[in-house]
Amino acid sequence: MNEPLISTARQRSLSSRVVTGVLSLLLIGGIIVAIASFAYGRQAARQAYDRLLLGAANDIAESIAVIGGEPLTDLPVSAFQLLALAPDDRVAYAVRGSRGQLLTGQDHVRLPKSSTTGGPVFYDAPMQDEAARFVTVYRRFAERDFSGTVSVTVGQTLAARNVMALGLTRDALIASLVAGLALMVLATLVIRNAMAPLNKIADELLDRDPYDLTPMDRNVPAEVSVMIDAMNRFMLRLDRQVSSMRHLISDTAHQLRTPVAAIRAQSELIVEATDEDVRNQMVTRLTRRSRSLGELLDQMLSRALVIHRSDSAPPLPVDLRDIALNVVETKDHELLSPETEVELRIGPDEVIVLADEISLVEAAKNMFNNALRHGQSPVVIGVSQHGGSAEIWVEDAGSGPPADILDRIGQRFERSAASSGRSAGLGLSIVRSVASAFAGELTMGRGEDGFRVTLTLPAQTGEPQ
């Protein structure tokens, strides 16, 4: 019961990780947007109200006229109407002569530090301990009775600017907040959507019968399909092993039942037999029977071994010449049929395939022993390579089994072989299993000098891994 809990906890952590990522992304984005919009708002407010200031200053400068040798300002109401567009800001202005002496306005208004007498100069300065923005414009007079530059300075506190900047920032923030919320909703939907296949797989796995080893639905996103493929491969292998195990057991039971029953019957007959000759004859038959039972057992075990290894042992580069050599060197033929002539036909170049060495040895041994048992001398075992396919073959001088047996040969149930206590079918079925395990092929037919059984495997060319 703990496992499902753990798995759901992991799922949650995965989606919560994604959600945290998206949220922090939004947060960082939000902070950047806030800073940017505040900067933008301040700049926009500054530009807007600087223009008002400049307009008012120019308005005042325009109203200056030289009367009786003195520049006199006819302070226009319109200048203050402009300034009143920032309704709650205090204003200050000063009109100064060419020597900086106050002509009209407030004396506390200072001129800018940089005294260029060109275009308007904007600057920040305090106004009665409050931050304020000032502009100074200059007007040059060249009259008969007055010549010089008159400066007009107009200043305003920053309340309206700040309100505008904050307003713009707030609007931008509200917009980005709405966008952020929309993104968050979308992100949630997308994450949920993206996670759906995983949840589906998890549900499917949880609902699955533990004995159900059928492949899972591969209709999933590419990222997950790798996982599903691996799982399906694993289940396929498990399925194969379980079914081969089942086959092995049923085969074994099936194949052993008849010989064991025969041995029992014969041994009972021996016990009852009184005639010495008959008894000896029976003992001989019993011995033969039990030997062939032993061979059958050997082959069944080796087949089980082959099937097991082909599924579990990782394929490695193997030189087929080593296999052939190995088969000949075990010298089984000297036991099985000492009179048969054996020949090894291998080339100087290595013939590499990707396979399991032990399985290959078993397969080759079976092919070889079949030839020894059923074929005619001489028996040749050889290795050759034709382009991309590597071959290990066994050839005898005989004509091979009849066509109807050839058709059935290598099938799993070889009743005739089993009942006769021989194991030819089983041996070839081992070869066939090996062939299919390593993407190879088993072929039988006329060779150069007789009947040839060939195991063809894809050759591993180039550099071995």
Next chain:
Amino acid sequence: MIRRMIAALLLCLFSLPAHAEEAVAVFGAESARPMLFRSTTDIRVLGPTIEEFVRLNSDIRVIYEQWGSNALYAESLKDCEAGRGADAILSSAVHQLVSLVNSACAAPYRSPLTEALPNDRRWRDELWGITREAAVIIYNTALVSEEDVPHSRFELLDLMRRENPIYEDRIATYDIEASGLGYLFAFSDSIEASTFGALLEGFSRVNAVATCCSNEIIEGVSSGRYLIAYNVLGSYVSTQYRDNVSVVMPEDYTLFLSRAYMIPRNAQNQGAATRLLDFLLSSQGNALLRESGLVMRRDPEETFLPESSERAIPINPMLLVALDQHRRKRFIAQWRSTFGAPQFLSP
């Protein structure tokens, strides 16, 4: 418990450059915390309202100083720099208070009542327009014939151009140098309409008199010294009602003034000042002000004045133009060329 005590009542008969109050009255109990209230409004006019205020707020004693507007402005500027001063100021020379606020001499205050004020009667939450008084033409009903009564500035202009000798030397208006309010009215006229130049010319033609103080003008019209007075505060006429003085609201346009209330930055008793402000703006205070004639009802039936002719003097920085040295110099020079040297300074 509530007693009204007039401690002193000094009338400024000699118009020396005033550095002190014209009159002082104290309202409220001796033991209560004092609050210094400086106003250009006549103590007699505003007295009942203040009396009601201290009756409702027994912990406040109002020391009411009555000032001339220019003296009050000069004193308040000095106070602002010196870090002392009154707890509240109520002045009819609104432009001077705007200037004080603009010089950062005021303390801000917000309450539902101040926020209910329209925008042109409120600036920066530091200056509030309390009253609503019209600038009117008054005439002596016994001495001015019915057909001569000017119902607008144009009719006044025509009257003065007619060269009728009975009006010679007998039309009065504020001296704009002596009275901050007079200056504000004249300045507003000059901005409002082009009739102002013609009016000055007309005044010059009939040798009109520029003099100080509302009371003197109304007194003069009542006594027959003047026949017509221009730009007089209607509120003073209605309180000092004379049988033979009648009021005309000019039909071309009538200026409306809102006396401005300000709490100086250096006020010692700001709490009392804000309570007085809220009281003056409350319906109760408003009713008392109306009784005193300081708040005119908007009643076309009574005043015969269409709403489109009402021109409120807005409380905003535009009034700073009125105080500009050059502009004032020019304006007064133009004025002086009509009215001659200040009369009240001559012995």
